[in-house]
Amino acid sequence: MRFGFDIDDTLINLREHAFHIYNKKLNKQVSLEQFKLIDRVEIHEPFGLTDKEGNDMWNRSLEEIYFTNCPPYPDAVETLQELAKADHEIYYITARPKEHGERTKKWMKNLGFPIDDARFYYGMKDNEKIHTIKTLHLDFYIDDKPAVLQTLEQEPITLFMMDQPYNQSITHHHRLTNWKDFMNLIENHA
Numbered sequence: 001m002r003f004g005f006d007i008d009d010t011l012i013n014l015r016e017h018a019f020h021i022y023n024k025k026l027n028k029q030v031s032l033e034q035f036k037l038i039d040r041v042e043i044h045e046p047f048g049l050t051d052k053e054g055n056d057m058w059n060r061s062l063e064e065i066y067f068t069n070c071p072p073y074p075d076a077v078e079t080l081q082e083l084a085k086a087d088h089e090i091y092y093i094t095a096r097p098k099e100h101g102e103r104t105k106k107w108m109k110n111l112g113f114p115i116d117d118a119r120f121y122y123g124m125k126d127n128e129k130i131h132t133i134k135t136l137h138l139d140f141y142i143d144d145k146p147a148v149l150q151t152l153e154q155e156p157i158t159l160f161m162m163d164q165p166y167n168q169s170i171t172h173h174h175r176l177t178n179w180k181d182f183m184n185l186i187e188n189h190a
């Protein structure tokens, strides 16, 4: 089977990692509880930043957000290793900018994610992922962003939504809350 994975906030806990960086950089003490109440992808609001300031802050911090010690979600690495061991094809499709693509690949390998260089795609906008994903003829694809999954709904791909506070209103996709459940989920929906 061919499995496609988004990276940020699907396999790794990037927003929360960025939230800790913002607290440090802005010398604030926004609590994790406040963070978990944010119901949009962007995290700047509890820090009192406007959308413009938040966007600038994100871009200015990108290097640190991407390449420090952002943790994978529990059991994500192990689950993908298990898939690879069972000879499934694993594809990564991330909207991370092109200039960060190769370094992201290396960083992910260091975390233990099983990566075949030819199956790692980056440098596309969210709404362009559909082209790559269609070409790959994936059997399964998982992402945290409703807009991305929406573009794929007509495709013969089994879609999973990574459970996040900002995608709760979308209820018609299979939902993944813990990576340890993934193997059972795909068996039930294959």
Ligand SMILES: [Mg+2]
Pocket (backbone or CB within 6 Å): 006, 007, 008, 009, 010, 143, 144, 145
């Ligand atoms: Mg994502």
